[in-house]
Amino acid sequence: MPSVSEVIATLTGAAEQDPANVQPVVRTAGHLTGTTEVTLKAGRHTVVVDEPTALGGGDAAPGPVDYAVIALASCQAITYRFWAEKLGIALDDVEVKVEADIDLRGWLGLDASVRSGFSAVRIEVTPVGSESADRYQELADAVDGHCPVLDLFANATPVERKVAVGA
């Protein structure tokens, strides 16, 4: 397994040669495998999603909004790892907590003034290592400017939808 610094060098070289080398398409596909259970493939991995019993599911796995905050928390942690390497900042571990507020009246269509998504998200990150608070703040600022899932949360993304009805 290449080190993080080797990966950064390899990706940087590949991007300089042709940006298309570092422009993957992220894909998943799946279907309902229970009342609220969804089974999806992502590359060679299979992931199960379900709702808790209070939402009609079997609680076999986390729900969609849980996976959304898991995506954010893990993207923060991994981006700390990569940017610590880029900036030469020692980092032993990163602890990440994410909380997100949601009002299910939006999802259920009970109040048109309530958005269906999260109304607010809070991230708390604790970098663990021997560096000064100033250097970890420098790292945090770099991470927050480059974390893909933070960008997804904080900004609008164009989404194209197609319904294959009558197929």
Add this chain to the structure above:
Amino acid sequence: MPSVSEVIATLTGAAEQDPANVQPVVRTAGHLTGTTEVTLKAGRHTVVVDEPTALGGGDAAPGPVDYAVIALASCQAITYRFWAEKLGIALDDVEVKVEADIDLRGWLGLDASVRSGFSAVRIEVTPVGSESADRYQELADAVDGHCPVLDLFANATPVERKVAVGA
């Protein structure tokens, strides 16, 4: 396990009594457990996230951006289930595919004009059942107006960040 129609009736009644009854906080917490491996808790579930070897990981699990599209695909499928029940539309299954374009030059800080998140997302949904194409289109429109993770993708969400440096 209550049926979907029972769940909708229960949640609707609870929301009418006090909106706070249907305003949960979605939480996750975890830390780096490998070079790019992150292990997180979400309720009683433990989820592992990792990067493929080309990104310095062990490919033990999907990566953060994979979980983001999994969150979207599964939220669509489950919202089809709930809104089919609300609208009285027969639905045997829903097949969902999501594709998302990303340019890793944003994450790596190689080009400040490239956003770190997805540049475009495409969803393809196939509702399976005995209803007309018109009714499934009606369902799709209702889902797209109420799907929490689609709202998260398509619109900006306020995110508050706190770094516990020197803790």
